[in-house]
Structure formats: C-alpha cells, structure tokens
Amino acid sequence: MSSKTLLLSLFKYKSWADEELIVSLKDIEKDLGKEGLGQILETINHAHVVDRIFAANARKQKHDYRDTGTAETPKLAELSEAIRDTDRWYLGYVEQLGPHELVETIRFTFTDGTPGEMSREEMLAHVITHAGYHRGEVGRIVTQLSKPSSPDTFTGYLHRAEPARRLSEL
Template sequence: MSLLMMKSLFSYKAWANVELFDVLETLRQEDGLRTAIRTMNHIYVVDRIFRAHLLNQPHGHDATNTKSTPALVTLRDAVAETDSWFLEYVDTLSDAALVERVRFSFTDGDAGVMSREEMLMHVIVHGGYHRGNVGQILKVAAIAPPRDLLTRFLHVTEPERRD
C-alpha cells in the first residue's frame, strides 16, 4: 500500500472517530452508553498497544480493555491524541520502514511478528469493525449512526471530487 493511501486512511479514522463521538454525546446511559464507551475504549487500548509495538516499547497492558470505564469526554480526548500520533507517525515513514518486520508480545504473552504496514492496517481495520459495533448500539437506541464511509470522508474533505 502506498504511504499516501496510509495517510488517507488514518485521516479517515480520525474523522470517523470525531463523528462517532459527536453522536455518542447524545446517547443516554439506558440506551447503551456504557457499552458504547467500553467498545470505543477497547479500540483505544488496542491502538495504544500497537503504538507501543511500532515504537518497540512495552505497552503495559494485560488485556485489550481497561478494568474501569473512562468518562466519555476523557476517552474522546485520549482517542484524539492517539489519532494525531498515528497521523504524525505515518507522515514520518518511508516505504522501507513500512515493510520492516517488528517482533512483539500480545497481551496474553504470545509472541508476534508483523510488518509496520500490517500493524497499521490492523489498527485501521480493527477500529472500523468496532465503530460498526457502536453503530449497532446507536441503531438499537433509535439514533442514526454517522455514515462511517471512506467515500463520504473523501467527498466531505475534498468536495471538488463531486465536480
């Protein structure tokens, strides 16, 4: 995959997260807010774990979610910071760095090896999958989820594509 496409995907991820958090602010506890926050927190924790893998640092997690549930505003800020980090990180990569294989440990202690490109794609795909889960929670609460689509992102951020 090209670095240009990787940058576009991480911009899309950050945009989709903002859109989803905007809608989550309207969700009530009884409509599944805690479950939605737990799911978004899971995405965040996995993003942070893979950030540590990319930096060859310990991640300090023994699970892919935290025991306590953060406040929505706290999580939103943490996700925005992490999304910014990934955008900056991808901007520094070369094609050679993308294919470099990195050894790491999963939260269960098992060893893993992935290229940086594979890790970054995991972060993108994993987040999209679970944002879809949160979209289903919103639908059950009779709230329309944001249209989390790459095509929509491209046309919103580059309206000239509609000309």
C-alpha cells in the first residue's frame, strides 16, 4: 500500500468520524449544558483551526491564524459545515497529490512565530492524528456527562465502509 492510498483511507476515516461526532453532538446538544457544550465546541474548533492551518501550510500559503483557536467559538451548526467543507477539501487534495509532492519538505511558521519544516505527508499525518486525539478528548467529555459517544476507530470505519472485510475467513 502506498502512502497516498493509506492517507486517502485515513482521510475518509477522518471524514466519517467527524460526521459521526457531529451527528451525535446534534442529538445531545440540548442535554450537554452550557459548560459541557462550550468545552466540546472549543475543542473541535481548535482541531478544525489546525486542519485549516495545515491546509495552508501544505499548499505553501500564508494563513491569517495567530492562534490555534478563534476569538469567538462558532456554534455547532456553523462549525459542522466548516468541518465538512475542510474534510472534503482534504480528500480532494490528497487525491491529486503525486508521490514527489507527498515527500516534498515544506518550510512554514507555527502560530507562535517559530519556524517549522515537515514533509507534506508528515503534515497530512499530523492532521489525522491531531484530529483523532481531539475527537477522543470530546468523547471523554461526552462520556463524563453520561451521554453516548460517537464511534471512532479506524477498524470500525473500514468494516462499515467495506463490510466484505468482516466476511472473509482466515
């Protein structure tokens, strides 16, 4: 399996897991309370901002973020649409990358002003792992509030996306 094939699969998983989270949050939004919902929205907003920052970095473009959050935390509906748009963008972006573009090293500046350097595929891997970490953080908050958390495992995604993987015998 090539790194591009793996990255595509992981971004499809990320999109699925993000959607599962959004749907589950919409179902329990009214029951979360202001503090719980606030923590959750700040967390997924942070993950989304980092997604946007690295989308710019991967394209060697400047971005306007000076922090990994925003002054005002968006409401769930607005943030959900932004996350869906960004997930679609990443899927299209990874699809069109060639092998040489994936391994290309790119210099950029972190939001704290320090310089950074990563390959494009390292940036993409960071986006995947960073988002998963914060979805897990949201899952912990939701569970502590005695609400059901959304499914979020790569194997779970693969078996839903490709049910035949569960049917074959060893």
